[in-house]
Amino acid sequence: MSNAAIPSTIGRFKVLRVLGEGAQSVVYLAEDPHLQREVAIKTVHLAGGEDHLKRTRALIDEARTVSKLQHPNIVPIFEAGEHEGNPYLVFEYVQGSDLSLLIKREGALASQRAVELAIQILDAVAYAHQHNIIHRDLKPSNILINAEGVPRVMDFGIATRISEKAGAEQELMLFGTPGYMAPEYITDKEIGPKLDIFASGMILHQMLTGKPAVQGRDPRDTLRLIVDEPIAPPSARNSQVDEKLDDIVLKALAKDPMSRYDSAQEMKAALQTYLNPETDPIAATTNQGTLDFLLRRMRHKSDFPALAESISAINRITSSEMESVTQLSNAILKDVALTSKLLKVVNAAYYSQCGGGAISTVSRSVVILGFDAVRNLALTLMLFDHLQNKEHAAQLKDEFVRSLYSGIIAKGLANKVGIRNSEEGFICALFHNLGKLLCMFYLLEEVEEVNKLAQQKKMSEENASITVLGMSYQDIGIGVAKAWNFPEQISHSMRSLPPGDRVKRPATDLDRLNTLSAFSHEICRMATHEESSERTKELLRLTQRFGSALEIGEKAILATAESAALDFAKFVSTLQLDLRQSKLGKQLIKGTTRAEAAPATMATASGMTDAILGEDGTLIGDDDQTRTIELPPGRMHENAQGILTQGIQDISNSLVEGRSLNDIMRMIMETMYTSIGFSRVLLCIKDARQNMMSARSGFGPDTTEVIKHFKFSMAFSPDVFHVSMKNNVDIIIEDIDDPKIQTRIPAWYRQSVPAHTFVLFPIVLKNNPVALIYADKPKAGDIKLPEQELGLLRVLRNQALLAIKTQA
Incomplete structure (x- = not known):
């Protein structure tokens, strides 16, 4: 800033x-002429507009x-005022430099x-929280280090009271510094x-x-x-940081707030214990200690955090309502490889039993198989794809x-033993031995010690694992x-049955x-x-132990085992899993009547004559036309055309089958999203009571946030949205800032959607706009639609109209 731009006074301060x-x-450094002391004055330049005065007053009041905060690690605010239309805050002047x-x-x-x-910073934060104040912009440049090396937290300028809710304006923008939000x-x-x-x-993390x-x-x-991405532990950049300190940092940085420390005081206590441990951590062998050690080791493996976050995210999606199904589809579509494998399994192993051609979207998979089946299949593929290709692969x-x-x-047994949802039976048995699987991957030496002890001492595996690991x-x-948010059914099914x-x-x-999991x-x-x-x-x-409890006899058990072996061979063939290192896998496949069948033959034998999925993720029909389902985002x-x-x-199949309107609209949006590579696709529905058009669901990484603000009145305004609907x-829009069009882009859009190019497909029934499909990309000129692709998108819009007509 030039000297000419520096004001001579701010209020009474020089x-x-x-x-x-x-x-x-x-x-600024300034002098208080009344108290004859130096102070620091921060002037805040707010954008103009009708609410400028309101925002200024709110900031001063806050x-x-x-x-009122008085703490040795907080730089106090002496005074607040307004200078030339902008607010300013007067702080104690602390000699030294900031932490950054x-x-x-x-x-x-x-x-x-x-x-x-960090302990002193957290002490200040905990004190503020006790007084119902959240800082909201903690960062190194807001922490002053005085001459004695004591940190002083400053700049509570955007702080808020804990009891307050965000106002309408706060809901439209983020306050703070991106790297610390x-x-x-x-x-x-x-x-x-x-x-x-x-x-x-x-x-x-930054200090370390x-x-x-x-x-x-x-x-x-x-x-x-x-x-979206896992945060690497500090030790990944600084080998001097140990696992315990890594663990404290990563817990504070958990993406799920429920997994973080409950309070700043708790995090401070963890750091104090780290500096002054009460016991020798190596000598302490408690149940929780073993579990914490395993979770810590998993977090520190470079390939694991993303898996854990994805599994937790999918497990948090528990309902089959439209919004949750869309969330599930979005979560799966983020992983191109997972999407490809899931559709491969759905087409080869399941859909052949349902008829109607091949499945090309995750949404259609949910319609046919059900929410639980697709979620469980995704979890299965994620976990075992992670575990199967490792160095100690044989065991x-x-x-x-x-x-x-x-x-x-x-x-196969679920319905026979009184469990209505066979997918629950599958997923519970699948994860029955999750603890052993993870220990084999991350604690192989300890697992080998468990095996040795069980053989030498004739101990059960459970007792041997307790002896070696401190817990079973x-x-x-x-x-x-x-820790991964698995539902109670799965964690409960991991328990051992009582002896007898x-x-x-x-x-x-x-x-x-x-009982079913243990029996299986x-x-x-x-x-x-x-x-x-x-x-x-x-x-x-087995018959004596489980027969009366599950009302099942020898013949049924044998038939189930044989049928499952055939299904296992189909599953392995579909995913082309490499089981050469698995003696058990080869034994099962060799025992089936289809052991010598090639993967494509096996897929056909299961009834899938319409299409199979190739190694590159392409869907290949018997006309040798390829329809790929993989999509590099944004392109x-x-x-x-094939997609x-x-x-x-x-x-069309879903319309004939009488599927719900929600299911059909979700499939339409997903097809648009995956084929064209839009950043997001939103479905807007007219709310007749409020006379508003509001986004209800969509695809894309940030649609949840955009949907909250994507709404506008149906009262006519000469913008592109109303023109599209009125004229059908x-x-x-190639560029929202093009001089020819910029006045036709409404203010609500510019405030709530970070996209410079978009396309609108109105859905009009009897001259009455009832819905709108919106799709966008971030950069101007990114949307280029050849005539044939545009024509197919319009067919999809017409299918949406037909679905609405049918169910109206």
């Missing part, structure tokens, strides 16, 4: 010089509230020093004390590594990375084979399942799933014995 400058503020300059000058700080600073604030504008805990974790934990190409990319793949085969057994495999699995010759008849649905694994053990005499003994024992697929054509056929014409 300005001496500039201390610092930001995008919307300047900090500053006066914060001025310290890190820039010294780089990564020693762990002890960083932790000591918590995911729930970015996506849902959720405000609470855990925003400051997340920011404190970011600051500690010398660099911000998350750095995107621009602020928007930084926000995306915080929401791991055998355990994988046991779990998968047991899941298929449970699915099943308790480890239950603990991890809870006969199992009691299960009294509840949870007990039935638990014992059938697996029986079926995979190499000696026929041993199989006979096991079959007799039109090279075979967009659109197949989607239209899927939707499709409109493509």
Whole structure:
């Protein structure tokens, strides 16, 4: 800033010089002539507009509230006022530099020093929280380090009271610094004390590594990375940081606020314990300690955090309402490989039984198979794709084979033993031995010690695992399942059955799933014995132990095992799983009557004559036409016509079948989204009572946030949205800032949607607009629709109109 731009006075204060400058503020060193002391004055430049005065007054009122905070680690606000139409805040002047300059000058700080600073910062944050004040903009540049090295938190300028809710304006914008914002604030504008805990974790991470934990190409990319990508532990950049400190930082930075520390005081206590441990951590072998160690090791593996976050996200989606189905589809579509494999399994193993051609969208999969089946299948593919291709694959793949085969057994038996949802039986049996699977992957040496001890001492595997690990495999699995948000049915089904010759008849649905899971694994053990005499003994024992409880006899058990082996071979063939290192897998496949069938033949034998999915993710019909379902986000697929054509056929089938309007609209949106590579596709519905057109659902990474603000009055206004609906014409806007069109882009759109090009497909029934399909891309000129693709998109819109007409 030039000297000419520096004001001589601000209020009664005499300005001496500039201390610092930001995008919307300047900090001056000034003199208070009344009290004859130096102060720091921050002037805040707010954008103009009708609400300028309201925002200025709100900021000053908030500053006066914060001025009541008196703490040795907080820079107090002395006064607040207004100068030339903009608010200013008067702080105590602290000689020294801020934490960002310290890190820039010294780089990564020693762990002890960083932790000591973090403890004092958290003490200030905890004090503010006790007084119902959230900082909301904690970052290194807002922490001053005085001459004695004491951190002082400053700039509560955008702080808010804990009890307050965001106002209408706050709902439309983010306040704070992108690199330190918590995911729930970015996506849902959720405000609470855990925003400051997340920011404190970011600051500690930066102190330990010398660099911000998350750095995107621009602020928007930084926000995306915080929401969607795992944050690497500090030790990934600084090998001097140990696992325990990593664990504290990562807990503070958990994407789910429920997984973070409950309070700043709790995080402070964890850091104090880290500096002054009460006991030798190596000597402490408690149940919780073992589980925490395993979870910590999983988090520190470079390939694991993304998997854990994805599994947790999918498990949080529990309802089959339209919004949740769309969330599930969005979660799966983020992973191109997962989408490809899921559709491959659906087409080869399931859909052949339903008729009507191949499935080309996740939404259609949900319609045909049901919400639970698709969610469980996604979880299965995610976990086992992660586990199966590792160095110590032989043992791991055998355990994988046991779990998968047991899941298929449970699915076949579910209805016979009184479980209505066979998919629940499949997923519960599949994850019955989750604890052992994870230990084999992450704690192989300990697992080998468990096996050795069980053989030498003739101990059960459960007792041997408790002896070596401090807790049983099943308790480890239950603990991890809870950390991953698995529903209670799955964690309960991991429990061992009480010992004894006969199992009691299960009294509840949870007990039935638990019994079915254990029974399926014992059938697996029986079926995979190499000696026929041993199989006979096991079959007799199984019948005696479970027969009366589940009302099942020897013949039914044998038939189930044989049928499951065939289904297992089809499943393995469909996914082309490499089981060469699994003796158990080869044994099961060799025992089936289709062992020598090639993968394509096996798919055809299961009834899938219309289409199979190739290695590259393309859907290949018997006319050798390819219809790919993989899509690099943001770019039109090279075979967009094929995807659109197949989607239209899927939707036609659904219309004939009388599927619900929600199902059909979701399939239409997904087909548009995957074929053209739009950033987002939204469905807007007219609300007749309020005379509003409002977005209800959509596809894309940030649609939840955009949907909240995507609404407008149906009262005519000469903008592109009303023109499109009034004249029933499709409109493509190549650049919202084009001088010829910019006046026709409404203000609500510019405030709520980060896209510069979009297309509108109105849905008009008897000259009455009833809905609108909106699709966009971020950069001007990104949407280029050839005539044929545009024509197919219009067919999809017409199918939406037909669906609405049919159900009207």
